[in-house]
Amino acid sequence: MKPTFFEKAALGLAGATALGIGAGILFVPHAFYAGYGIALAADPNLLSELRAPGAGLAGFGLLMLLGIWRQALLPTALATALTVFIAFPAGRLVGIALDGMPSGSIVGALVIELAIAALCLAAFRARLRQPAPGPTMARPAR
Numbered sequence: 111m112k113p114t115f116f117e118k119a120a121l122g123l124a125g126a127t128a129l130g131i132g133a134g135i136l137f138v139p140h141a142f143y144a145g146y147g148i149a150l151a152a153d154p155n156l157l158s159e160l161r162a163p164g165a166g167l168a169g170f171g172l173l174m175l176l177g178i179w180r181q182a183l184l185p186t187a188l189a190t191a192l193t194v195f196i197a198f199p200a201g202r203l204v205g206i207a208l209d210g211m212p213s214g215s216i217v218g219a220l221v222i223e224l225a226i227a228a229l230c231l232a233a234f235r236a237r238l239r240q241p242a243p244g245p246t247m248a249r250p251a252r
Contacts, residue, residue, distance in 0.1 A: 111237075112181065113177075113178065113184055114233075116232075116233045117188075117237075118178045119233070120191070120226075120229050120230050120232075120233035121174050121175065121178050121187055121191055121230075121233075122175065123226060123229065124171075124174050124191040124194070124195055124226050124229075124230055125171045125172070125173075125174030125175035125177075125178070125191070126171065127171070127226060128167050128168070128170050128171030128174060128191075128194055129167075129171030129172060129174075129175065130171070131164075131167055131168075131171075132164045132165065132166070132168030132169070132170070132171055133164070133168045134164070135160055135163070135164025135167065136161050136164035136165050136168055139157055139160050139161060139164070143160075145215065146213065146215045146216055146219070147213050167194070170190050170194050173186065173187055173190050174187045174190055174191045174194075175187075185237075188230075188237060191230045191234075192227070192230050192231070192234065195223055195227040195230055196227050198223045199220055199223040199224045199227060202216070202220045202223070
């Protein structure tokens with residue numbers, strides 16, 4: 111089944127967002143986090159720990175975008191988009207519960223992540239209801 115326009119739009123928004131955020135963290139972490147009011151030290155250990163998941167997020171964004179054009183990657187791209195945009199707000203909500211309320215810019219990021227998750231759930235709802243294709247079992251000839 112080919113992706114619908116709505117699915118492509120949801121994957122495009124999710125992929126571009128993940129790629130942009132991941133690339134920002136990977137290549138310009140000081141500037142990226144300054145936008146949230148977070149001042150990073152020039153600590154190579156800290157920067158390495160930030161750049162690594164930034165690269166992962168950028169890679170997931172690329173995978174989401176590839177799912178728009180490569181039908182074979184569509185199921186993986188959909189699963190990736192849902193995982194990323196449900197996991198990020200879930201992590202932020204755990205942080206709120208354990209650490210308290212963050213700044214307004216972090217709460218804004220949470221709202222955007224929740225909106226993208228809702229968009230992805232709405233776009234992919236028909237596919238989520240379909241049974242997952244399983245391996246075909248060859249039956250011996252009688």
